[in-house]
Amino acid sequence: MGWAAKDHQFCLAHLLRDIQYAIEGGDLILAPGLRHLLGEACAIGRRRDELTDRALRACEARLDRRLDKLMALAPTAPAGHRLRKIFRKIRANLFVFVTHRDVSPTNNGSERAVRPCAIYRKVTNGFRAEWAATLYADTRSAVETGRRRAVRAIDAIRLTLQGLPIPIPA
Numbered sequence: 001m002g003w004a005a006k007d008h009q010f011c012l013a014h015l016l017r018d019i020q021y022a023i024e025g026g027d028l029i030l031a032p033g034l035r036h037l038l039g040e041a042c043a044i045g046r047r048r049d050e051l052t053d054r055a056l057r058a059c060e061a062r063l064d065r066r067l068d069k070l071m072a073l074a075p076t077a078p079a080g081h082r083l084r085k086i087f088r089k090i091r092a093n094l095f096v097f098v099t100h101r102d103v104s105p106t107n108n109g110s111e112r113a114v115r116p117c118a119i120y121r122k123v124t125n126g127f128r129a130e131w132a133a134t135l136y137a138d139t140r141s142a143v144e145t146g147r148r149r150a151v152r153a154i155d156a157i158r159l160t161l162q163g164l165p166i167p168i169p170a
Contacts, residue, residue: 007096008096009097011106013105022077022082029080041098045104049101071087120136146166149167149169151167
């Protein structure tokens, strides 16, 4: 958790997967309610463009109140206890996306960005030298950041080598 000091959003898709594991592990007290809560949060996320900032703050408050009620439940299965412990730890990072319109509720975009690296690693069987892996990762990072900011790959690499930030489009 040390990578983001403020406004970090936990991936709701991954949390839904963990909730499903808890349900399969026997938790029928906490996990189903959390699944419905995160489903509602995702629905709000899909409608953010249509809602005012005031309405989004009200939605976030409603989600927080429902989470309070769910966290007061006492799960009977070990999977439910583990899930409750996880949600207590990450609670402040569950609904950041509701009021921060530029934050996504999932990290699917990031995972799609690293997919070429994973495929490259599998196809080539990795790197023989640590410096090569580092160089590849740094290059991919610059290229991907440039792509997301509508900057050509070569320009993103040049800016990075010069120690300059890749510009954010207006």
